[in-house]
Amino acid sequence: MGLNMREGYQGTGPGAITPDGCAVELYARLPVGSEPDIVAAAVPAGAHILELGCGVGRVTHPLLRRGFTVTAVDESPQMLQRVRGARTICSPIEQLDLGETFDVVMLASFLVHAGDAEVRRGLLRTCARHVAQDGCVLIQREGADYHTDLPRERVDPSGFTVRILSAEPVGDGVDSVRAEYVFPDATWTQTFLSRPLTGEQFEEALEEAGLQTDRCLTDDGTWVRAVRRQGS
Incomplete structure (x- = not known):
């Protein structure tokens, strides 16, 4: 354990x-699923991606092969030991503050559904803190x-x-x-x-962090592209 x-x-x-x-x-x-395809279709070619909760690099490595630059974050050093070709940072996501911004911030693996509401707020604040003014945040949600x-x-x-x-x-x-x-x-x-999270609760959580939904990336709504709220 x-x-x-x-x-x-x-x-x-x-x-x-x-x-x-x-x-x-x-x-x-x-095995990797459809995540690299979803990401590649939603962001500019060659974008610098901050991947929050990268694990062993299951998605990181395909993104690198597609020409993206990836900064991979995970709280587990054992996970990060498996990541190759990306800058890696060992930290709890909700505590991360790199003092820099990225074209894309990715929060996959249903992390937005964290049981602790304060942890969820921290995760989304980290997304908002690190996304460039004209960048985007890609979030994976649970199905209905x-x-x-x-x-x-x-x-x-x-x-x-x-x-x-x-x-x-x-x-x-x-x-x-x-x-x-x-x-x-x-x-x-x-x-x-x-x-x-209902659709309304999800939007409220984004708004609290200074984000808003731009569009859904999948027909089932499990992947969402968010951007900074105007004035945030």
């Missing part, structure tokens, strides 16, 4: 576990039925199964979500806190 676990977060399985319950060896195995279509599973073509087993209310609008990843030779679990 990793040290200094965040309250309400845990993980099991081989290898190091990060403070939010992610298993480093698991994320080193997971993420907490209700349960249990569910997906068998990946590469040969593993991911299951979202449960989402149990723990108070103050927060759920404790339990996920399981089953490979032929190993199984990992992660338990984490997640706060569902």
Whole structure:
């Protein structure tokens, strides 16, 4: 078990576990999805991207191959050891203040749904603090039925199964979500806190940080492009 676990977060399985319950060896195995395509279609070619919560570089590396410059941030040094070709910074996202701005700030992995509302505010303030005046923030949200279509599973073509087993209310609008990843030779679990956000609540959270939605990047609304609010 990793040290200094965040309250309400845990993980099991081989290898190091990060403070939010992610298993480093698991994320080193997971294939990249559509994220690089979504990002590339939404931002200028060659942009400098601040990737918040980069993990092992699953998305970082494809973005680098596409010609983007990436500054990759994660609170886990074990995760950052797997990142190649990018500037890396080890820090909790909500505490980050680099004193510089970027063409693009990316907050993926449903981090905006942090169970602790103060952490969420810190994450979005970090996004706003680091995005250039004419830049953008790319945010990944949960799908509308993420907490209700349960249990569910997906068998990946590469040969593993991911299951979202449960989402149990723990108070103050927060759920404790339990996920399981089953490979032929190993199984990992992660338990984490997640706060569902309605469209109105999401926009209010952006506004509080001085941001606003520019447009949705996917048909299901799970990826959003945000910009600075006028006057912010």
